[in-house]
Amino acid sequence: MGWRLGIDIGGTFTDVIAVAEDGVTRRSGKAPSRPAEPVRAIIDAIAAVSLTWPEVDEIVHGTTIVTNDIVEERFRPAALVATRGFSDTIEIGRGSRRHLYRLDLPPKAEPLIPASGRFEVRERVGPDGRVIEPLTEAEIERVVDEILAAGLDTVAVCLIHAYANPEHEVRLGKRLREAIPFVSLSHEISPEAREFERMSTTALNAMMMARITRHLALIAERRPEASRLHLIHSASGMAAPELIAERPLMLAMSGPAAGVSASRFATDRLGIDHALTFDMGGTTTDVCLIVDGKAEIALNRELGGRRIRLPMVAVDSVGAGGGSIARLSSGALTVGPQSAGASPGPACYGRGGEAATVADADLLLGYLNPGRTLGKAVTLSPEAAEAAIGRLAAEMGFAIPEAAVGIVRVVHANMARALRRATVERGVDIRDFALIAFGGAGPMHAAEVARLCGIGRIVVPEFSSGFSALGCVDARMSFSRQMTVNVRSTAWDQARLDGMVAAQTSELAGALARAGYPPERLATSHVAGIRYSGQSYETPITDPALGDPAALGAQFDAAHRALYGYATGEPWELVNIRTEVAAPGKAAPAGAAHAPSPAEPAAGPLQEGERLVTYETGERHPTPVYARGSLPAGLRIAGPAIIEDEWSTIVVPPGDVLWRENRDDLFIAVRLPA
C-alpha cells in the first residue's frame, strides 16, 4: 500500500512515475499507449513500475480523451436552449473565417448543434441583470417537452446575459435535470459576457458529459475501493472525478497541462522566477510561459476550430518537431508543419518514410545515437536518413552535411520565433527567462534555440523524458473560473463586488470540500482583468486590492505602464475576476522534496564513447558521450559534449557548459553573442 502514481497517456507512450509512501522512493516507466482502451493503458502503466492496483493509494492521470474527441469531431447529439431570437448564434459565431486565402476549404467548422437541435424560450434579462421579460413555468414545461420529444439526452442552456443574472437558467436547469441526464448551464460553465463564446463552451461541455461519465464508470469498475483517482485539468491542477463528470471540458488541455505543472514544480524547487517550457515532441513543440512562478493561463482558445472559454494553460504549439518534413519551396528551405508522424515516421525509422525530417538530420549530425532503440520499438537507419537528406541536398545544391545543418537551423529559427511570440504577447523580456527543456527532443535542440532568443540558461530537469507524469504525481487539487463583473471606477459598488467574489469563491471551494478538503486548508487567489474604458483587452492584475478601488487603480496603472510604456490615469473598469481555489500539495512539499541526492557515482563521469558531431555553425568536433546517470554533482563539462539516457539526448555545443547540481537536474549555461 501507499504508492502514488502519476500517469500521462500520450500519443505513442504512456509515462508513469510512482512515489512510495516515504515520499522519497521513486520509480519511473513507460508503456505503449492504447488510445482505444484508456483503462487498459492505466493497468499497463501500473505494471510498468512493477506494481498492482491494490498497492496504489492514488492515481493522478492526464488524458487526451476530450482533446481527441474535439479534434476528431466525435460529438454527442445535443439540444441547445437559447433566448428567443438567439439560437442561431451557435452557427453564426463571430462571422469570420479560418483561412484567408483558401476558397476550397469550408470557412468555418460545421455548427456544433444543427437547426433541428435548437430550441428557444421567451425570456429576457438585461446587461445589468434586470429581468425584462420573465421566464414563465409554462414556457419551461413547453421546451422540456419538446426536447424529450426529440429524443435527446444532452442539453446546453445559454440565455442572454445569464452571467449577470442566472435566475432563469437556474429554474430551467432544475426542471431539465429532473428529466434529462446530461445538462450544462452557461452561467455555471463560463459566467462571462459574449454570447457565442459562452454558448460554444457550454455546448461542448454538455456534449462530452456522457463520454466522460462512461470513462469514469469503467475505471470505477476496475479500481480497488481504497484507491483514489484524480484527473489533471487544463489549468494544470487536479480535480476529482465527480467534478469532471459535470465539467468534462476542463480536460480539453489535460495533456500539455501536466508538462506545465511539472515545469512549475521544477522552477519552484530551483528558485527560478521566469521560465519558458520547451517540450519538443514528434510533430509539435509546446511552449508555455511561467512568470513570477505562475504558469500563464489563457481564457479563450480554439481547439480543432472550436471556441473554448475556460482557464487553460497558455500552451502555444508550433508545428515543428522531430518528425517535421523539410522541403525546398521556391528557393527557401522550409520545415513543417507537415509531419511524417509516427507512421511511416522519419526516414531513419526504416518504416518506409522517404521525406527528409528533423530526426534524420539529428541522426546524420551525430546528435542521435545510431545505436538507440527508443524502447526497443525502433532501430535507426543512418542509410535511410542519408538517402532522404541526400535527395533534398541535391535539390538545394548542398552537400549532405550542409543540408542537415540547414534543416536544424531552420527549425531553430521557427522555434525562436514561437518563443519570442509567447513572451511578446505577455509583454515580458525573453532574456530574463530560463528554458525548461524536456520531451524526447527538447534537450537536443534547446541550446541553439536559447542562443537565438538571447536566453542564457537552460534546465533539463530530472525525469525529463517522463516529465508530464511527474507533473501528475506532484499536482495539487485546484479549481478556477473566470466571471464578468463590470464594475466601473466612476461608479464603484463595493457591496455588489464583494457579493460576487464571495459567491464565486464559495462555489469553487464547495467542489473541493466535497472531495474531502476542509475549507480552512484551501488557498484562494484572484486575478483581476482591468482596462481603461474604451479598451478591449484587459490587463491582468495578480493579487488585486479588490476592497480598495484607489489601490486597485494604482496597481492597474503600474501594470499598464510596465506592459505598454504609458498609463493615462483615465477612468477604468474592472471587467472580470478569475478565482482559483487550491488545496495544499498532497506529497511532501515539492521544495523539500523526495529524492535525496542520488548516490555519487564512484568513478566520475562515465564516458560511453565518442561521436563526430556537426554543430549549427557547421563546425565538426569529436564529441565525448556521457551517461546521464554517471555525472558527479558540481562537475562542469564544457561543450562539445553529449549526455544520454535511455530516452533522451542532451546536446551541449562548443562554448556552452553543462553541470549537475544536487539532484538529477542538469543546467546548461549558453554562451550568448556579445
Add this chain to the structure above:
Amino acid sequence: MIIDPVSLEVARNALTAIAEEMSMVVMRAARSPLLREAGDHSSALTDAAGFLIAQGQDVPVHLGVLSFTVREFLAVVRPAEMRPGDVWIVNTPEVGGNHLPDVKLIRPVFSGTTLYAFAISLAHWADIGGAAPGSYYAAAVDAWQEGLRIPPVRLVAGEAIDERVMAFILANVRGPEERRGDILAQIAATTVAARRLAELDRRYGAPFLVEAFEAIHARAERQMRAAIAALPDGVYRGEDFMDDDGHGGPPQPIRVTATIAGDEITFDFSDSADAVPGPINTTPFIAGAAAFYVMKALFGPEIQPSAGCYRPLRIVTRPGSILDGGATAPVVGGNHETCQRVADAIFQAFRPFAVERMSAGGPTTAGLLIFGARRDDGSWSTFYEVHCGGEGARADRDGMAATRVHLANVMNTPAEVIESEYPITVEFQRLRRGSGGRGRHAGGDGVCRGYRVQADGVSLTTMFERAVVPPYGLEGGEDGAPFRVRLERSSGETLALAGKANIVVGAGDLVVAESCGGGGYGRSSD
C-alpha cells in the same frame, strides 16, 4: 553575396517575427474598437526603397496598401530629411493610402548613418474627424468632408514626440484621449521594430539583411511567376457593378481586361466608371490589393507577402476613374466596398478557365452600420458594426452560412457587448433562411439582426452594397438574395434604407439588417 535557401528561411522567420511583434503591440494597447475587436490594423517592414519585406498580421486589403505607402512617402519626403529616432505620420489616400481613418506611422531604420529599412504601422482609427461621428459621411462630395488629412509630417524626432503636432491632430478628431492611445500604440510598435532590427544588425550585419530583403522579394516573385505561367495566355474581360454612384444614382461598372502573357499579367481597369460623386471612389493601391488577393486565393495560397509578388503584375487605372479619382474624391467606403467589387470583376474575367476553383458571389460588402450617440458630457459613443453573409457555392460543395469572404475578415460584435456599452438592444440575431441562391450546390444563408434603439437623437450611417446588384450565381446557379436594411419607426412607419445614408433615429425605432445570401453553383436539376 548570394543568399542560400537556409539563410533565406532563417532571415524570413526573424523579419516576420518582428512584424508580428509590432502587430501584437498595437493589438494590446490600442483604443479604437476596430483595432481591438476586429484586428483592423497591419504592420510591415520595407526595404530602403519602400518595398514590403514582411507583414505582421495578414489583412489582405492592407497588404496592397502597405506595399505602396512607403514608396509614395519617399516621393514626398527625401531620405536626407530623415534622422534616426524619427517617426512620421500620414493618412492621405494619394500617398500610398486608401481612406483617411487608416493612419500610418512610418519609422526610418538606420545602421550607423545608413538608412536601410522602414517599419510601418497602419491602424484604423475609430474617428478621424469630418462631418459624421466615425468619419463615414455618406453624403460626402469631396475629400475634405471625410476628415483630417495628414500629409507626411514628422511626429517624433530623436525619440521625442512633437507635442504641438500631436495637439494639432488631436484637436481635429473626436475622442482625443482614445486617439492619443492609438498613436502611442503605433509609435511603440515602430520602436520595437527598430530595436529588433538593431539586434539582427548586430548578429548578421546590415549588408546581410539587405541581401536577404532582395532574396525575399526574388522568392515571392518566383512564386508569383510560377503561378501565372500555369495559366493559359490570353486576354480576358470581366465586369461587376457597384449598386450606385454613392449618392443613389445608377449602378456603376468595374471592368477589367486581364492579359496573361507567359509569366506576367496586366490588369487594366481603364474601362471602369468615371469617378463618382459619392464616397465609394478608391485608389490604384486598393485595385492592386484586390488583384493580388485573387491571384493568391485562386492560384497560389503559399505565395509569401512581399513586394516581389507584384513584379510580374501590372496594374493600370485611368486617372479620373472610380479607381483613380485623385486627391479630391471622397473615398471612405471605397476601401472595403469598391475593393471587393474589383476582386469580383477579376474573378469574372478568369471564369473561362478557373470556374471550378471559384466560389459564386458572396457578401462582398462590409454591410456597415454606424450608430453614434451623444454621451451626457457631449462626447460621442460610436458603434461600428459589419455584417457577414452567405458564402457562394462551389463546384464541390454548398456555401456556408454567416461568414466573411475575400478581402474582408472582421468579426461581429457580440450582442452582450453592444447592450453593455451602447443605448441599443439586439432583439434577435438569426440566419436569414432561404437567402442563399439555389443550385446544384446552394449558396449559404445570410444573417438577420434587429437593433432596437433606446435613446433619441442617435445618428445612423449605412455603407453597404449588394442591395441592387446581388451576389452572382455560377454555371446556372441562382443569385443570392440582396442585402436589405429597413427601419421600423416607433410611429409604425417602415422604410427601406439606402446603401449610403446618414439619418437620425430615436428611442423605440428598430433597425433590421438582412445580409445577402451566397450565389448558387450549377442548375438545381443537374
